[in-house]
Amino acid sequence: MVTDDRKYTREHEWVMVDGDVAIIGVTEYAANELGDVVFIELPEAGNDVTAGDVVGTIETVKSVEDLYCPISGEVVEVNDAVLDAPETVNQSPLEDGWLFKVNLLDADELEDLLDAAGYQTFIGG
């Protein structure tokens, strides 16, 4: 499901903005295409990140995928629960499977992201 309450990236991540904090996760499309996630590496709270940085990895039995940060800022919270239960990303990529939160530095960066319709087109809907 590609909903209007968030923005999307060509790397199949979603960004939901709540005030000055952006919550980041991977899309349902990503979770389905990846298959069973068995290991996740996330940034540490307190890390400064720049849009486009590789901040972690999502691993399946067979593959290692880079996790990018789509916006610049400081990582303020990390979803520890998915580290111990990576399958949460497959079960609930949009809710319980959120990955990390970033203190948004520059709202203009959000303009570079895809809206729901744009992402839907991108994945061929």
Place this chain on the structure above:
Amino acid sequence: MTWGPIYIMTELAVTGRCRVGEAQSPRRSPDPESAVSEHDLNELKTTPLTGWHRAHGARMVSYAGFQMPVQYAGVLAEHEAVRERVGLFDITHMGEILARGAGVSPWLDGLTTNRINNLETGKVVYTAMCREDGGVLDDMLVYRLTDQEWMIVCNAANHDKIVAWLLTRAEGVAGVEIEDASDATALIAVQGPDATILMHRLAALADRTIDLDGLDFSTCFTHKGPSGRWIVSRTGYTGERGYELYIPLNDALPIWEELVSRGEDLGVAPVGLAARDTLRFEVAYCLYGHELSEDILPLEAGIGWAVRLKNRDFIGRDAIEAMKAAGVPRRLVGLEILPTQAGRPAPIARQDAEIFAGDRFVGRVTSGTMSPTLGRPLALALVTADAADSDLTVLIRGRSAPVRTTPLPFLPARVKGDPRAER
């Protein structure tokens, strides 16, 4: 997140939609799998089951020149189906080479590390074939089908190489005829604790003279199937009780569909190449291109049990014996990756990850993954023999993780005896 060059979508054209196959994927596996952006799906060879796979939600990948199913319901579900119930594999891409004649037995024995001369009819032997310097050309099964007919079953990725090798070695040898039957042979594996139950349900095997229950591990029989000769063996690559059915192409789809429908109450599942790899990995079976290659000798890869040196000669024998006398320089070991941070799950070490004893580089991971059955990151690694008992670490994306050596196999195989033996 970008896509590693593993999966292609059956429904969508890939190029332009996702960054498949781009260089930034951290995987550098030499596996013969590749993204569809490098191969036109339609240029690849198919099996009689390709249409069935695609119609049943298989994710297809290019593998050794074939379009093959890498997964259906998911790797973990398929893996579990084989460990707990029964799974079906389309492995038609593998090579089947027939050798016929009165001269085959001694000739073939001169090419294989394991003894096959005078093998009883109906027996199957696991062996390697080597170069003169002992480097492994392939690992394979050798079947004695009749007094003068043998079948060599080799890896799909090495098919052309092995056919060429055998043809060259057979030149001028009396009583040896080679026929590459790969394109005419479909291969279906039925693997899991309930495999025997399912096999009993096949109408084509209902003939009372067929003693399926009496078929010992690593033996085979031939049978007149609906479209031609069947070869059925109690062999497999999963570590579970299982069978491999070599059948004419025309029989493949009907038999597959029959196995699927008659196995429904058993929870039979189609299983792709991804789970095939995790299954063999847990029981520490070698995969060519990982634990075996032309740069690895059989004793290093831990398949010395398939090497017979006494009173026989074969290509590579002298090199192997010299290595044995000098001391085998490298050993295949099992590793469990330990957490780098307290309270955090341990990371996964993949093929080619570097292993150190202190500051000293001692080898690399040959295969590594999150073990589905054991729920831990495990790895097979080729390390210098003197390091095998040291404290080791593995480098994963620039960070060092401690590892613990663990005896092999990680999970005992249940190919003989009770298919539901506790472990």
